[in-house]
Amino acid sequence: MSDILLQIDGKEVEAREGMTILQAAQSAGIIIPTLCHHEKLDSYGVCRICTVEVETRGRTNLVAACLYPVEKNLVVRTRSEMVDKVRKMILELLLAHAPEAPALQDLAREYGAQRARFEKEPSFCILCGLCVRYCAEVKKKNAIAFVDQGAKREINFIPEIASQECWSCKECFPLCPTSYLQAAYFLIEGLAFPPPSASEE
Amino acid sequence: MNGVNEVNGVKGKVRTGAMDNDRIDRIIDKYQGKPSSVIQLLMEIQHENHWLAREVLVKVSKRLEVPLSEVLHIVTFYKTFSLIPKGRHEIHVCTGTSCHARGGQRVLDRVQDLIGIKPGETSSDLKFSLEAGNCCSLGPEIVIDGKHHGRIEPDKVEDVLKDYH
Amino acid sequence: MPRINSATELQALRKGLLSKRDPNKPCVAVCAGTGCLGPGSDNVISAFEREVEKHALKGKVDMRATGCHGFCETGPNVVIYPEEICYTRVRVEDVPEIVSQTVIGKKVIDRLVYTDPHTGEKSVHQSEIPFYKKQMRHLIGNNSKIDPKSLDDYLALGGYSALSRALFEMSPEQVLEEIKKANLRGRGGGGFPAGLKWETARNAPGEKKYVIVNGHEGEPGAFMDRALFTGNPHSVLEGLIIGAYAIGAHEGFIYTRHDSAQLRNNIAIALAQAEQYGLLGENILGSGFNFNVEVHLDVGIFVSGESSALMRSIEGKAPEPRPKYIRTSVSGIWERPSNLNNVETWANVPQIISKGYAWYTRIGTEGSKGTKLISLSGNIVNTGVVEVPMGTTLREIVYDIGGGIPNGKKLKAVHFGGPMGGSIPASLLDTPLDFDALAKLGAPIGAGGMFVMDEDTNMVEVARFFLNFLTNESCGKCVPCREGIRQMLKILTQISEGKGREGDIELLEELCEVAGAASLCALGKTASGPVLSTLGYFREEYEANIREKKRPA
Numbered sequence: 001m002s003d004i005l006l007q008i009d010g011k012e013v014e015a016r017e018g019m020t021i022l023q024a025a026q027s028a029g030i031i032i033p034t035l036c037h038h039e040k041l042d043s044y045g046v047c048r049i050c051t052v053e054v055e056t057r058g059r060t061n062l063v064a065a066c067l068y069p070v071e072k073n074l075v076v077r078t079r080s081e082m083v084d085k086v087r088k089m090i091l092e093l094l095l096a097h098a099p100e101a102p103a104l105q106d107l108a109r110e111y112g113a114q115r116a117r118f119e120k121e122p123s124f125c126i127l128c129g130l131c132v133r134y135c136a137e138v139k140k141k142n143a144i145a146f147v148d149q150g151a152k153r154e155i156n157f158i159p160e161i162a163s164q165e166c167w168s169c170k171e172c173f174p175l176c177p178t179s180y181l182q183a184a185y186f187l188i189e190g191l192a193f194p195p196p197s198a199s200e201e
Numbered sequence: 202m203n204g205v206n207e208v209n210g211v212k213g214k215v216r217t218g219a220m221d222n223d224r225i226d227r228i229i230d231k232y233q234g235k236p237s238s239v240i241q242l243l244m245e246i247q248h249e250n251h252w253l254a255r256e257v258l259v260k261v262s263k264r265l266e267v268p269l270s271e272v273l274h275i276v277t278f279y280k281t282f283s284l285i286p287k288g289r290h291e292i293h294v295c296t297g298t299s300c301h302a303r304g305g306q307r308v309l310d311r312v313q314d315l316i317g318i319k320p321g322e323t324s325s326d327l328k329f330s331l332e333a334g335n336c337c338s339l340g341p342e343i344v345i346d347g348k349h350h351g352r353i354e355p356d357k358v359e360d361v362l363k364d365y366h
Numbered sequence: 367m368p369r370i371n372s373a374t375e376l377q378a379l380r381k382g383l384l385s386k387r388d389p390n391k392p393c394v395a396v397c398a399g400t401g402c403l404g405p406g407s408d409n410v411i412s413a414f415e416r417e418v419e420k421h422a423l424k425g426k427v428d429m430r431a432t433g434c435h436g437f438c439e440t441g442p443n444v445v446i447y448p449e450e451i452c453y454t455r456v457r458v459e460d461v462p463e464i465v466s467q468t469v470i471g472k473k474v475i476d477r478l479v480y481t482d483p484h485t486g487e488k489s490v491h492q493s494e495i496p497f498y499k500k501q502m503r504h505l506i507g508n509n510s511k512i513d514p515k516s517l518d519d520y521l522a523l524g525g526y527s528a529l530s531r532a533l534f535e536m537s538p539e540q541v542l543e544e545i546k547k548a549n550l551r552g553r554g555g556g557g558f559p560a561g562l563k564w565e566t567a568r569n570a571p572g573e574k575k576y577v578i579v580n581g582h583e584g585e586p587g588a589f590m591d592r593a594l595f596t597g598n599p600h601s602v603l604e605g606l607i608i609g610a611y612a613i614g615a616h617e618g619f620i621y622t623r624h625d626s627a628q629l630r631n632n633i634a635i636a637l638a639q640a641e642q643y644g645l646l647g648e649n650i651l652g653s654g655f656n657f658n659v660e661v662h663l664d665v666g667i668f669v670s671g672e673s674s675a676l677m678r679s680i681e682g683k684a685p686e687p688r689p690k691y692i693r694t695s696v697s698g699i700w701e702r703p704s705n706l707n708n709v710e711t712w713a714n715v716p717q718i719i720s721k722g723y724a725w726y727t728r729i730g731t732e733g734s735k736g737t738k739l740i741s742l743s744g745n746i747v748n749t750g751v752v753e754v755p756m757g758t759t760l761r762e763i764v765y766d767i768g769g770g771i772p773n774g775k776k777l778k779a780v781h782f783g784g785p786m787g788g789s790i791p792a793s794l795l796d797t798p799l800d801f802d803a804l805a806k807l808g809a810p811i812g813a814g815g816m817f818v819m820d821e822d823t824n825m826v827e828v829a830r831f832f833l834n835f836l837t838n839e840s841c842g843k844c845v846p847c848r849e850g851i852r853q854m855l856k857i858l859t860q861i862s863e864g865k866g867r868e869g870d871i872e873l874l875e876e877l878c879e880v881a882g883a884a885s886l887c888a889l890g891k892t893a894s895g896p897v898l899s900t901l902g903y904f905r906e907e908y909e910a911n912i913r914e915k916k917r918p919a
Contacts, residue, residue, distance in 0.1 A: 046843045046844045046886065063691065064886075069691060069692070085876075089850075096849075126845075127842070146274050148278070149277070149842045150838055150839065150842045150848065151848060151852045153842030153848065156273070160259065160269070237681050240679060241663065244624060244665070271683065275665070278685070278841075279665045279666045281624065281666035293625075298815070299817065302743075334666075349400060351403070351404015352404060
């Protein structure tokens with residue numbers, strides 16, 4: 001594994017081939033905010049809050065740090081006018097869903113995001129997917145699914161599986177940044193789990 | 202008039218009734234052992250059966266060894282798949298750009314008024330299901346059971362629908 | 367039909383077919399494209415078949431249900447060969463007269479002949495009709511001459527001679543060079559040089575490579591890929607096989623719409639026939655080159671036309687895009703090099719190989735070579751599928767070919783690229799059809815859907831229409847797109863309902879900027895196109911509404 005030298009915020013960072021900018025930054029003690037990232041899971045790249053500016057081959061681009069692979073002589077800026085604008089807007093869009101979430105509130109303070117810029121949305125899930133992915137990749141039970149698409153996208157516990165697996169597990173619960181997950185679980189347990197006397201095959 | 206279908210209360214003429222498990226099984230047999238064909242399999246069942254019951258999804262998941270979460274993700278990803286029984290006749294009203302410019306919305310309004318359902322719904326007598334979306338070029342257009350009725354005007358809609366039972 | 371096992375056998379077969387075809391034999395070609403099926407061309411076809419029976423003409427007159435002729439506005443369209451007499455708006459009641467008067471009697475029926483609505487001038491032959499006259503129909507022109515279900519028809523016109531030349535007279539590298547020198551640019555919306563894409567796939571590490579036809583055509587207002595693929599599936603297939611040869615791929619995928627039974631059937635028939643004749647499968651034409659194709663249907667959503675989403679769908683997963691930090695031509699389906707091109711792009715390949723890059727590059731502009739299929743629709747007299755050389759001005763397309771704006775209205779704007787494109791005002795109508803020229807104006811060609819709008823059009827509503835489309839079609843994975851577009855739509859709806867507020871435009875612009883910069887895929891990135899272009903050229907409409915609190919024109 002050859003060493004790759006890149007520059008992050010003016011600092012020279014040594015990284016290994018196959019690393020992402022986020023991993024390289026973390027190894028050098030440089031903080032890039034994340035919401036949908038987890039060290040035990042494959043990078044998902046959907047919250048886009050880890051967006052950073054990169055300069056390569058004379059061009060500047062905005063990319064997701066958790067996905068972009070390191071390159072020799074890559075110049076990375078983890079803060080800039082555009083980067084901050086993007087992060088502020090993402091937070092404002094998410095605060096419309098979950099204004100009480102501590103992770104969002106902390107970041108909102110740092111980036112000057114306004115809590116009520118957008119009208120309050122009914123669902124307080126921010127669709128980071130940590131629950132779905134943890135259950136699929138780590139527990140390999142696939143008890144939670146993404147359903148519907150676009151603005152209607154949501155997470156659903158699958159009653160057939162969840163009724164068997166979740167009570168003794170619940171490892172995904174602390175991952176949820178907004179506690180929507182716990183609420184969803186108890187709702188589905190009450191509404192759709194088969195009664196305990198029914199035998200499942 | 203409540204045009205939304207109700208599955209549990211309807212008996213007798215319901216097209217779905219007890220699903221032909223053998224037929225479904227035979228379709229699944231074709232794709233067994235090929236998890237990457239799950240979309241094609243689901244489309245084939247959807248085309249033949251016009252909807253996908255929960256038991257079918259569970260069966261597909263088991264036989265093709267694709268997690269049920271992935272199957273649910275696929276079938277809810279777009280309105281092509283129906284998780285509730287559809288009507289005997291599928292009406293598709295074009296709402297693409299050119300149909301929209303030529304009054305496609307008025308045709309859709311007329312269809313909705315006549316049948317009493319909105320796009321994505323099925324009439325309570327299970328006669329018609331309605332979808333809106335893109336079709337093609339010559340609008341306004343409605344497609345019923347695959348047959349195109351192009352250049353249609355709102356006041357002609359009733360005549361066209363009368364032919365379907 | 368015995369397999370063709372060499373280039374000479376192909377030539378002999380073609381000669382044999384031509385010798386059995388009398389060029390003077392009458393042929394009735396009825397358009398069975400969706401645009402003509404709508405007004406009942408299928409009934410017209412049955413009526414012709416009955417009349418031919420009645421007059422005992424079977425065998426003396428050919429009947430052909432063809433693909434889209436292109437002039438959707440005047441369908442059902444019928445062309446009678448060899449005279450090439452074109453009848454428009456043909457009804458079932460007209461058929462007996464056509465057979466007795468024109469087919470048998472060789473007389474022209476005046477009332478069925480095309481009449482120019484402006485000048486009153488009649489055009490008897492298809493090539494004289496102004497709509498067709500100004501076009502350069504290299505790709506779509508053959509539609510009216512062949513039965514899409516007949517490989518023999520395609521062969522009789524010279525089909526598969528390009529494949530034969532590629533396999534027997536050129537090396538894969540030479541084929542690649544030819545496409546590179548022709549500067550064939552992708553016709554699906556990206557406009558990326560196909561030759562470079564092919565080269566990347568060819569040079570990418572890995573034994574197994576794939577080629578893919580993107581037949582999804584999700585752009586609303588675009589219907590030319592369907593017209594071409596349904597009407598002449600072999601033209602696309604031939605291009606695909608040549609491309610596979612150049613890249614070194616032995617497996618291909620055709621990704622097409624699930625909602626057109628006619629398209630699905632014609633593709634299936636074309637593949638079966640090609641295999642039967644030895645033009646597809648193992649040891650093609652005896653050259654030693656193997657290539658097989660699988661057909662996959664889409665699930666119906668716009669985003670599945672995005673190349674990385676499409677590849678996920680082929681793998682059996684929900685069609686959600688992935689960021690393109692690693693090119694799909696290097697790591698695509700199952701992480702193998704995958705070259706994806708649009709239907710029209712593939713259809714350009716055979717003619718480039720047959721006639722050479724020098725011939726091809728003489729057509730078009732400096733940066734955009736060849737012809738382009740355009741789906742002309744909206745407030746225009748002649749809707750349909752049009753094919754023009756790149757460089758043709760928009761004015762020529764709208765007025766000379768399109769016949770101008772109906773009802774005496776004035777042109778306001780022209781929109782390209784659907785929900786990911788932009789609108790340009792009538793003042794810029796002398797812009798040439800060119801990838802770069804249009805992109806610079808904020809209205810990238812996209813797939814080629816050209817939507818014409820008259821003076822009564824509400825431009826805020828146009829932007830709102832496209833955003834509404836995208837909110838239903840976004841996969842919903844990433845925040846800037848899912849949340850951003852939804853908020854943009856809310857603002858536009860407010861404005862178009864007369865409830866716009868101060869600061870709305872600025873917020874809209876900020877949302878556009880963030881979505882454009884930070885979205886995961888092209889859908890989110892270009893969703894702001896219609897909004898930004900209408901804000902750029904028609905800002906007064908937005909402002910007037912907010913100021914006056916009423917709905918714009």
